[in-house]
Amino acid sequence: MSDIRVLVVEDEPIAAAAHAAYIDRLDGFTLAGSAPDGQSALRLLTEFAAAGRPVELVLLDMNLPDLHGLDIARRMRAAGLFADSIALTAVRELNIVRSAVATGVVQYLIKPFTYATFADKLASYRQFRQQLASPGTGVPGAGASQSDVDQAFASLRAPSELPLPKGLAVSTLDSVQDFMKLQTGAVSASEVMGALGMSRVTARRYLEYLADAGTVSRTARYGAPGRPENEYRWNRPPS
Amino acid sequence: MSDIRVLVVEDEPIAAAAHAAYIDRLDGFTLAGSAPDGQSALRLLTEFAAAGRPVELVLLDMNLPDLHGLDIARRMRAAGLFADSIALTAVRELNIVRSAVATGVVQYLIKPFTYATFADKLASYRQFRQQLASPGTGVPGAGASQSDVDQAFASLRAPSELPLPKGLAVSTLDSVQDFMKLQTGAVSASEVMGALGMSRVTARRYLEYLADAGTVSRTARYGAPGRPENEYRWNRPPS
DNA sequence: CCCTTCCATGACCAATATGAACGCAACAGT
DNA sequence: ACTGTTGCGTTCATATTGGTCATGGAAGGG
The missing domain is CATH 1.10.10.10 (Winged helix-like DNA-binding domain superfamily/Winged helix DNA-binding domain)
Known part of the structure; x- marks a missing residue:
């Protein structure tokens, strides 16, 4: 399977560069591009889709100069762009989490986060994709069974079990x-x-x-x- | 917390009635309405939202006479309706699952399903909502931590029904x-x-x-x- | 009647917060 | 400038629980 194409949407140049570097270091992911605001993000997404190389995953900052992250997600849907998104945000309000889920956010990362947390969430997403690509125990040709779908959802939202240094709980x-x-x-x-x-x-x-x-x-x-x-x-x- | 208002979207009258009856039997859920096709579903959603009593959860059949379920979800986002959806479908194609997730589908039920499966998925969703409403273990007033969000997402995960982990009675x-x-x-x-x-x-x-x-x-x-x-x-x- | 399967148990090792003891760096007198 | 005082940083042994593994007994199937 080819790499998952990722678009980074982040207005802080330093953070954007950091996220891009993270993506490069991870197996199975390729950086498709980077956008500092909502308008250019939507433009890039449209261009890539038109070129036949659609972005599959968006790392979406919620606080941008021109649009809110939720608005971007909403407009993506309206434009028929079916990229998944992972929300990167400092907003800790849980009602925003719910709206984000409703607009198709598959993961929610609260800043600041460590590289380990970041990698863990992306790994979960990659596993979700793999589960969907190759259904496991079902009858061949029968498509997906309920348990296949359940399992895929489970890997998508699995709680992170990150190794912490010895002595810390x-x-x-x-x-x-x-x-x-x-x-x-x-x-x-x-x-x-x-x-x-x-x-x-x-x-x-x-x-x-x-x-x-x-x-x-x-x-x-x-x-x-x-x-x-x-x-x-x-x-x-x-x- | 008041009950979660649910809209059933299903063209088969028998199935629609069954789903509605299921909803009534479940604690924490209230049937807001029922729609046999996509157009009336969108109209009902809009009306309820305008009346200040928005639908919070949509049981969404994928195969409808006029619109595909994914289209309905997409138009909901475009119209600024932030209801969550649970997909009910006989379609077993996994690529549809992925698109559904991207448009904010929180659960995916493959027909035919038993009442137990149905109740389990809805209970998971209710728990997810509850987790977001009252973040648990942290210091009061601290807002949500990453682990709070992780736990909420985890409740949305499937496995309370079939596989009680090995070693538990x-x-x-x-x-x-x-x-x-x-x-x-x-x-x-x-x-x-x-x-x-x-x-x-x-x-x-x-x-x-x-x-x-x-x-x-x-x-x-x-x-x-x-x-x-x-x-x-x-x-x-x-x- | 026997064999398999499954779950609760006890014993072991690993993990982690605590308290005390020691060391260190800055302040305040002389 | 020197020295005493003061309070926190740092380390270490200890106490107490968490986690895992193999074992025993009970329930179910053949």
Whole structure:
């Protein structure tokens, strides 16, 4: 099977380049193009389709200068473009998730995400495609059975089981991330300890992991007696 | 949460009546209307939306006298109608499945299907909605985390019906479910072990299955030395 | 009556938050 | 400038649970 042709729609040049580089590193995917706003995205999609080499998957940022990501998805459908989309967004509102699903978004990635998360979601999608390409145990020539379809859907929405470094637990990491997202300013490890009811060592270990992953930034806090305290700040994605 | 308003689109009168009867029998769903072809389906959807009581879910037959189901879905998007759809079809072609997913079909039912299959798919969808309505384990007010979204997508996945995973028995699962429903707060695997007189391994296995299925939520309990203990909480449907 | 299949169990190893102890860097006096 | 104080960073052993594997017993089919 040939590679899945992907279009990156992202207004931040740095993020767009990063996503494009990610795509290149993944087996089974080919970068078809890149668009900084909704209008050019739709134009590119139409051109590729007209050229007989349609884009099959769109990495769709929700916050764009001219159109909302949902609008782009809607116009794609209206124009008869049947590309799947994966939403990349900082918007955490769940009602948007639902609308996105209704317009054919197959995956939903909340920024900032690690490369591992990104690769995992794309791998799920590729597996979904493979399931549809070669139905498994059914009678030959009978088409797809209900269980074939179920299995394909299952691989599409399978929860990610990403390997985390030794000593870290997924649920704890979620707690820390949720707390950090709430904070507008910077917080210290001790404050996380107090707020989440965990020990200082644990809080600091997870904050340190998030800092290494680039999810939070780390600075030193001076002015008080004692060793300078590290403070951590959630990296709010642009716009 | 009020019931989910459902529109049945089906040209066969007998099948349409059967589906409508199914909907009535299910908790959490209300029949909003029924349409025998694509044009009237779109008209009904528009009317309901204009009346401020939009249809939230469409049971969409693919083979209709005037329009194909995919066309209906496409026109719905073009008209700005954000109802989810479940495809009901005898068409077994997998490429149609993919196009259906791209246009926002959340489930795909191949005719003929049993009432159990039908109920299972709708229950999955209801759970998906519920997950989005009340993000579970995070800090209150934190919005959705990636894992919240993942879990919601996972509920949309198929497999609660046929393949109860190897090693699980229905009777034991019922016992655990009954016990969990009675608990107001969170319980640990050890507490379930003591209360039901089963081994810790067994209790944990069933709780874990319920957590994966989204029926119970799982959080970690901090504060004491030792590995953190998982506690499980029954997800009460917000009636 | 025997054989197969399936599930609960107990025992083992692995995993992970905690508390204490130690070290380090900046502030504040002398 | 030097030294003491202070508070956090860092490391390590410990406690306690999670996860897995092979075993035993019960239920069902031949």
